Structure formats: C-alpha cells, structure tokens
Amino acid sequence: MSAHWAEPGCYPVADGIHRIPLQLPQDGLRAVNVYALETAAGLVLIDGGWHRPDTYRELTAGLARIGRSPAEIHDVLVTHIHRDHYTFAVELRRRHGCRVHLGAGESAGLTAIRELRNNVPTSSLRELRRAGAAGIAARAYAGSIGEPFDVADWEAPDRWLQPGPLTLEGYELEVRATPGHTKGHLVFQDTARRMLFTGDHLLPTITPSIGFELGAWELPLDKFLNSLELLRDDDDRIMLPAHGPDGGSAGRRARDLLAHHGRRFEQIRAAVTDLGPCTGLEVAQALTWTRRERPFGTLDTFNQMVATCETMAHLDVLVARNALAAETYSGVDLFKASS
Numbered sequence: 001m002s003a004h005w006a007e008p009g010c011y012p013v014a015d016g017i018h019r020i021p022l023q024l025p026q027d028g029l030r031a032v033n034v035y036a037l038e039t040a041a042g043l044v045l046i047d048g049g050w051h052r053p054d055t056y057r058e059l060t061a062g063l064a065r066i067g068r069s070p071a072e073i074h075d076v077l078v079t080h081i082h083r084d085h086y087t088f089a090v091e092l093r094r095r096h097g098c099r100v101h102l103g104a105g106e107s108a109g110l111t112a113i114r115e116l117r118n119n120v121p122t123s124s125l126r127e128l129r130r131a132g133a134a135g136i137a138a139r140a141y142a143g144s145i146g147e148p149f150d151v152a153d154w155e156a157p158d159r160w161l162q163p164g165p166l167t168l169e170g171y172e173l174e175v176r177a178t179p180g181h182t183k184g185h186l187v188f189q190d191t192a193r194r195m196l197f198t199g200d201h202l203l204p205t206i207t208p209s210i211g212f213e214l215g216a217w218e219l220p221l222d223k224f225l226n227s228l229e230l231l232r233d234d235d236d237r238i239m240l241p242a243h244g245p246d247g248g249s250a251g252r253r254a255r256d257l258l259a260h261h262g263r264r265f266e267q268i269r270a271a272v273t274d275l276g277p278c279t280g281l282e283v284a285q286a287l288t289w290t291r292r293e294r295p296f297g298t299l300d301t302f303n304q305m306v307a308t309c310e311t312m313a314h315l316d317v318l319v320a321r322n323a324l325a326a327e328t329y330s331g332v333d334l335f336k337a338s339s
Helices: 055-064 083-096 104-116 122-130 134-145 220-231 250-275 280-286 301-320
Strands: 011-014 017-023 031-039 042-046 073-077 099-103 159-161 164-168 171-177 186-190 195-199 238-241 324-329 332-337
Touching: 017 055, 031 055, 031 238, 055 083, 073 083, 083 099, 099 104, 104 159, 122 134, 122 301, 122 332, 134 301, 220 250, 220 301, 238 250, 250 280, 250 301, 250 332, 280 301, 280 332, 301 324, 301 332
Parallel strands: 042 073, 073 099, 099 159, 195 238
Antiparallel strands: 011 017, 017 031, 031 042, 164 171, 171 186, 186 195, 324 332
C-alpha cells in the first residue's frame, strides 16, 4: 500500500466532506481515515480513530486546515468496534460532549472487551488452539499483556445503530449492516452523493482480516461473503475506506474481494488434499500471505495469529459446504477431503 494517502492533513472528498488520516503504530496499515462532515450544527465524524497520545493533536491540526476544531464535533458514527476506530470517539466525548454511535451487533463484543481487559480476544486464542497453534496463542497472549489497555476507552456508545435511514441535517445517510470483519460492522451510504463510507468492509488494496473477532465463532467468513454480495452491484457508489486512498467503485471492489476468496478456497482445498489429514496451522503454513506472497514463517506473531484464524475461517466454510470434512482430537481439528 502506498504511503501518500496516509500523510497527515485534511483532504477534500466532496463539498463539505473531508478525509483526515490519523497515524497508527503498525507499519502495515499506517493510518486510519476519519471523515469530517460539515453540518449546520458543526461536524460529524465517520470513525473516531485510535486513542493514542498524539491523536488529538493530529485531528486538531487536520481540522485547522479547514478552519474547524474538535470542539465542533457533535456526533461520531463508528463503523465497528476495533480500537483504531472506536476508542478515540470515546475520548472526544469526554473532551467535548459529542455523541457516539455504534452498530447494535457490537454490543456483546464491547462487553467482552471490558471483561477481558486485553487487546487479544480469547476467541482468537481459542481458535488458534483449535488450529493446533497453541504456541502462537501463548506468544500472542504474552505479547499482549504489556500493551496499554484502559477500560475507560471502551465505554458504551450513546446510541446503538440499526440498519435504516439516519437523520443528519444536510445528508441522506443510510446505515447498512455488513457483518464479517466484526459481528456488528456497518457501512454508511450517502445516497445523494453516491458515496459509501466502507470502514474496513471494503479496502482498496488489501482484504480485511476475517476471523479476528470477539465472542462465539459463527462462520465469520460466510457472513463477510454475504455482506460483499449485498454491495456487488453498487458500481456507481464511490468508496470511502478507513484505510487507503478514497475513490473507486464499491461494487467493483466487492466483486474483486469475492473473487479473491474464491481463489483462496481453491488454494486451501488443494493444500488439504496434498497434506492429507492436517491442522489449520499446517494449512496456513502451506500458504503465502499479504500481497507480497510472504511465507508464513516470515510473519510476526500477531500476523501469524491473524493468518491462522483466517485460515480456520476458510476451512470452516468449506466444511459447512461439504467440500471438506473435519474431526476433532483433543481439542484440535483435523481437516481432510470429503469422501
């Protein structure tokens, strides 16, 4: 992914709509885009960003370029529960009293985060163990212990959003449910401007992680693919993603991602056929990762965790479709070609 889109600033998207990249610590994502919408009452943000020491300064500097300030933000619409989208929205509410809105499907996940007090969900650790990757689970958990965690960043929103029209002066917004990346992921459709604020559901050059979620394992990839199908014909909607440059057709990108996962299914079926009865970890190790086709062994612990959980998400869908079979031994699933 090129770096230029992530350079600090405030970039016009349409009349009254601005993209502000807020920096992230990971080298891969670089930044998260928050979108400032000008209204008669002030500003609305779509996504809040990650509450880090420099986030307020970065947002203030970005808004200053259009003569505005964070004190003018009256609402923050959050696409999903991940910390790089939600936690700074809560901090803005503490500072300026704005309202925070989040999808109703994220309620259980928010409760789980507050109870876990940890940045690595136990559901992911559970899936790693089911994949035969107990070592990665142990390293991921050990690495997360030292990461900052403040339960105050995970206060409840003012409003739990449901799909449907959203009243916002000067904008015709439609809330659309797109579960998969998280259980309660939402996208926000600007009907008049033919724009779609896609959060992490549609990203322009990478595929969002699937399988790194909170709570019960409920075929997250199957939900994600169904959510992509909902958007595959939205060719005339401009994509405004949370990571990467804005622009491009939402429908075209949805079809690209569906095709990508179709190819991944074939790669995974072929790997299981070649390996014979095998664990999810063994399948993940047989694949390459990222756009650079990196071997599994070259990934850091966090990305090995994400890759293994995503492999399990694909394997489970193939089992549900009767394309593969699975048996469990001592808490570890073994996958094989269906007879």
